[in-house]
Amino acid sequence: MATLPSWVSTLHNKFFNSTTRCVVTPVSTIKACSKEVPLNDNCEILSSICSKRRALLIGASALTSSMFNSSFAFAEEVPEKYRAFVDFVDGYSYYYPADWRDFDFRGHDSAFKDPFAALQHVRVAFIPTEKKDIRDLGPMEEAIFDLVKNIYAAPNQVPTIYEMQEHTIDGKNYWTFEYNLESEAFARTAFATIAIGNGRYYTLVVGANERRWSRLRNKLKVVADSFRMIDI
Structure with missing residues (x-):
């Protein structure tokens, strides 16, 4: 049986053979085992614990070393107190704080939150696009201002944008920016990273209540800067 690297915290079940719909992963944060197809022998043993947000640990022989090429080398160096989320199906990855837990965020593909402060969370969504690169949106300052x-x-809410950055990794361009949304009763500050690739416009947002921001900013910036697109 193949041994998976410890940094992989989540793999979507669509990556694997369509006749076996259970998830392969070496750790606990995983997706669901589908009930739409017959369960194989391994799934039958554990079928009683298979539910929407709980999945089964099954044989990893279908996962070969070719999956973990140089595109994912960054994940082998996950910072202390973080984990890596890798989605080979939808083509992206990022780090999140190791003590955060996954949850369903409506309209988003993945999300993790602080178990004690729900407003401290990271979420990723994407929409189809015919654009090829984030620069196709126009000048960075104008595009980000319009987005926020x-x-x-x-x-x-009154928006304020504090900082904008563009960085290029493996030929792919990313925009990361810090912004605040404030109303009379509430304010929240966040980082967002946006990128275009795989025919998709990706958005990662990680933030917290404004009162906690100064204490958490550096921690959450690691999450925002870690977002990567994976060719699919």
Whole structure:
């Protein structure tokens, strides 16, 4: 049986043979075992614990070393107190704090949150696009301002953008920016990283209540800067 690297915290079951719909992963944060197809012998043994957010640990022989090429070398150096989320099906990866737990965030593909402070969380979503690169959106300053003002901010919120950065990794361009959304009753600050690849427009947002931001900023910046697209 193949041994999987310890940094892999989640793999979507669609990556594997369609006749075996259980997830292969060496740790506990995993997706569900589908009930749409007959369970194999390994799944039958553990079928009583298979549910929407609980999955089965099964043989990893279908997973070969070719999956873990140089594109994922960064994940072998996960910072202390972080874990790596890797989605080979939807083509992206990122780090998240090791004590955070996965949860369902409506309209998003993956999300993790602080178990004691739900507003401290990271979430990733993507939509189809015909654009090939984030620069196709236009000048960075204009595109980010329009995004925060018209998409992220509610009508009763005042947006403020503090910082914008572009970085290029393995020929892929990413924009990361820090912003605040404030209303009369509430304020939240966050980092967002956006990128375009695989025919998808990806968005990662990681943030916290404004009162906690100064204490958490550096920790959450690691999450924002870790986002990578994986060719699919």
